[in-house]
Structures are given as C-alpha cells and as structure tokens.
Amino acid sequence: MPDVSRLPRPVAETWDWQLRAACRGQDSAVFFHPGNERGCHREERESRAKQVCARCPVLDRCREHALSVEESFGIWGGLTEVELRSLITQRRRAGRRHTP
Numbered sequence: 001m002p003d004v005s006r007l008p009r010p011v012a013e014t015w016d017w018q019l020r021a022a023c024r025g026q027d028s029a030v031f032f033h034p035g036n037e038r039g040c041h042r043e044e045r046e047s048r049a050k051q052v053c054a055r056c057p058v059l060d061r062c063r064e065h066a067l068s069v070e071e072s073f074g075i076w077g078g079l080t081e082v083e084l085r086s087l088i089t090q091r092r093r094a095g096r097r098h099t100p
C-alpha cells in the first residue's frame with residue numbers, strides 16, 4: 001500500500017462553504033464583468049450581484065476569502081472590485097503598521 005502521509009491533506013472543508021452560496025448555479029456574468037463594460041451597465045450588473053450577495057448565507061466567509069487571497073476580479077462577498085481593492089489596501093497598510 002502506498003504511503004500517503006506526505007500527500008496534501010483533503011481541503012474540502014476549505015471550500016465547502018461555496019456549496020451554500022446564493023450565487024451557486026447563477027449566471028457568472030452577473031458577478032464577473034466583460035472587458036468593455038462601462039458606466040451604467042456596470043452599476044446595474046453590480047447592483048444585481050449585490051442583491052444576490054445580500055441574501056447569501058456565506059457572505060462573511062466569501063468576503064474573508066476574497067480579502068485573504070486578494071481577489072482582483074469580480075464581485076465577492078457583496079463587494080465590488082473597487083471596494084475589495086480599497087479594503088485590501090487598508091489591510092496591507094494596517095499590516096505594515098503592525099510589523100516590527
């Protein structure tokens with residue numbers, strides 16, 4: 001029998017929150033914009049995505065994931081790319097302040 005003790009451990013528990021996501025099975029185009037999207041089209045799409053996120057039972061987990069891996073594309077945890085970028089920047093600055 002092969003020795004599997006050195007293989008990576010199963011990580012299902014890391015991702016199983018996604019099974020309860022309100023966006024599961026929905027059109028991903030609501031959460032990820034096309035390259036040429038601008039102005040009111042973007043605002044409307046982001047608003048629709050945020051409405052889905054607002055009723056999502058794993059919103060906090062999703063947001064924390066997006067911040068921890070510094071997601072730069074799409075709506076995550078009810079936040080737009082601009083909002084995510086702002087929080088990521090704040091976290092980086094706060095981290096630098098706490099580094100000895």
Ligand code: SF4
Pocket residue numbers: 018021022023024031052053054056057058059060062063075076077078
């Ligand atoms: S918070 Fe929004 S993007 Fe995240 S899993 Fe829930 S519905 Fe999907």
